[in-house]
Amino acid sequence: MTDELLVIRAQLGERGALPELLAGWRMPVWTYVRRMLDADRADDVSQEVWLAVVRGLPRLREPGRFAPWLFTIARRSVTDRLRDEYARAVETTGYGDIAGAGVTEGITEDPVETMVDRAALVSVLSALPVLEREILVLFYLEDLPVEECAYVCRIPAGTVKSRLNRARRLLREHLLPEHLLPEHLGEKGHMR
Amino acid sequence: MTEEPRRPAGDMIEHLAPVLSLGTRIRAVTALLAGAAGLVFVSALWWSEPGPLPGRTHLGFALFTVFCLAWAVYGGWLLTRRVPLFATDRVIAAWIGLAASLATTALVAVVAVRRGTGAELALAAGGLFVAVALVPVVRAHRRRAALLRRMRELTGGEDR
Numbered sequence: 001m002t003d004e005l006l007v008i009r010a011q012l013g014e015r016g017a018l019p020e021l022l023a024g025w026r027m028p029v030w031t032y033v034r035r036m037l038d039a040d041r042a043d044d045v046s047q048e049v050w051l052a053v054v055r056g057l058p059r060l061r062e063p064g065r066f067a068p069w070l071f072t073i074a075r076r077s078v079t080d081r082l083r084d085e086y087a088r089a090v091e092t093t094g095y096g097d098i099a100g101a102g103v104t105e106g107i108t109e110d111p112v113e114t115m116v117d118r119a120a121l122v123s124v125l126s127a128l129p130v131l132e133r134e135i136l137v138l139f140y141l142e143d144l145p146v147e148e149c150a151y152v153c154r155i156p157a158g159t160v161k162s163r164l165n166r167a168r169r170l171l172r173e174h175l176l177p178e179h180l181l182p183e184h185l186g187e188k189g190h191m192r
Numbered sequence: 193m194t195e196e197p198r199r200p201a202g203d204m205i206e207h208l209a210p211v212l213s214l215g216t217r218i219r220a221v222t223a224l225l226a227g228a229a230g231l232v233f234v235s236a237l238w239w240s241e242p243g244p245l246p247g248r249t250h251l252g253f254a255l256f257t258v259f260c261l262a263w264a265v266y267g268g269w270l271l272t273r274r275v276p277l278f279a280t281d282r283v284i285a286a287w288i289g290l291a292a293s294l295a296t297t298a299l300v301a302v303v304a305v306r307r308g309t310g311a312e313l314a315l316a317a318g319g320l321f322v323a324v325a326l327v328p329v330v331r332a333h334r335r336r337a338a339l340l341r342r343m344r345e346l347t348g349g350e351d352r
Contacts, residue, residue, distance in 0.1 A: 002346060004342075004346060005343065005346045005347065008339050008342055008343045008346070009343070011278055011279055011339055012278060012279045012280055012336065012339050012340070012343070013278030013279060013280040018208075022201065022204065022205065023201060026197070026201055027196075027197075030196075030197045034197075039195070039198075042197070043198050043199040046197065046199075047204055047207055050204060050208060051208065051211065054208055054211055054212065054276055055273065055274065055275075055276050056276075057276055057278075058276050058277055058278050058279070058282070063342070
C-alpha cells in the first residue's frame with residue numbers, strides 16, 4: 001500500500017491506519033532525530049514529533065507529500081533543541097549558501113560518495129556541523145530528493161546542492177584516511 | 193548501525209492514545225458547542241431584556257458572556273491544535289454543531305416569545321448561529337468526499 005493511501009485512510013479516521021503509518025515511518029524519523037541529536041534525547045524528540053504529526057495530520061492538504069511534511073515537523077523539533085548550533089552555523093556558512101544558491105547543475109560528483117557505506121557515513125556524522133549533517137541525513141539516509149530536502153530545510157534547491165557539496169568535502173576530510181572502502185563502490189543508493 | 197530506538201513502538205502508540213481517545217474529542221466538541229450555544233443564549237437574553245437593567249445585571253450578563261466565550265475559544269483551540277479531528281469525526285462534529293445551533297435557536301426563540309420581547313432579534317441571532325454552523329458541515333462533507341475520491345483513484349475504483 002502506498003504511503004499516500006495510508007495517509008488518506010488515517011485522515012479519514014480509520015483506526016488501523018495510524019499505527020501502520022507509524023510502523024512504517026518510525027525508524028526513518030528516529031534515524032533523522034538520532035543523527036541530529038544525542039541518544040538520550042532521540043526517543044523523547046521522536047515521540048514529540050509523532051505527537052505533532054498526529055495532531056497535524058487532519059490539516060495535511062497533500063497526502064502524497066507526507067514524507068517532506070513529516071521531516072519538516074521532525075526538523076522543527078530538532079532545531080528547537082539545537083537553536084544555538086543552527087544560529088552559529090548560519091552565521092559561519094551563510095556566504096557559502098548564498099554562493100551556492102545559484103548552482104543549477106547537478107550535485108558535483110565526488111569520489112567519497114562512491115567509497116563510503118552507510119555505517120561509515122553515520123560514524124562521522126556527529127562530527128560535522130549541523131547544516132551539513134542535516135542535509136546528508138536527509139539526502140543519503142532518508143533518501144529525499146533535492147527538491148524535498150529544500151522544502152524541509154526551507155532553502156532553495158541550489159543551496160541544498162551547495163551544502164551537499166560542502167558536506168561531502170567535509171566527509172572526505174573525515175573519511176579518507178581510515179574508511180576507504182573500494183568494495184562499496186556504488187551510487188547514492190548503495191549507501192542506504 | 194545496529195543502534196535502535198530505546199522506546200518500543202508499542203510505548204509510542206500508548207503515549208499517543210490520550211490524544212486519539214474518543215473521550216478527549218468529545219470533551220473538545222462539547223466545550224466548543226456548550227460555549228458557543230451559551231454565548232448565543234446569554235447574549236440573546238441580555239439584548240432582549242425589557243426595560244433598563246441595573247448595573248449589576250449588566251455585569252452578570254457580561255460575565256456569563258465572557259465565560260461562555262472562553263469555553264468556546266478553549267474548545268476551538270483544542271479541536272484545531274491539540275486534538276486531531278479526522279475527516280469522519282469532522283462530519284459528525286459538524287452535524288452535532290448544527291443540531292446544537294438549531295436547538296439553541298429554538299430555545300432562545302421560545303424564551304423570547306414567552307417574554308414577549310425581542311423575538312425577531314433572538315431569531316436573527318439564532319439564524320446567524322445556524323448559518324455559521326452550516327459552514328463546517330459543508331466543508332467537512334467536501335473534505336471527506338475529496339479524500340474518498342482520491343482513495344478510490346489510488347485503489348483503482350474499489351469501493352470501501
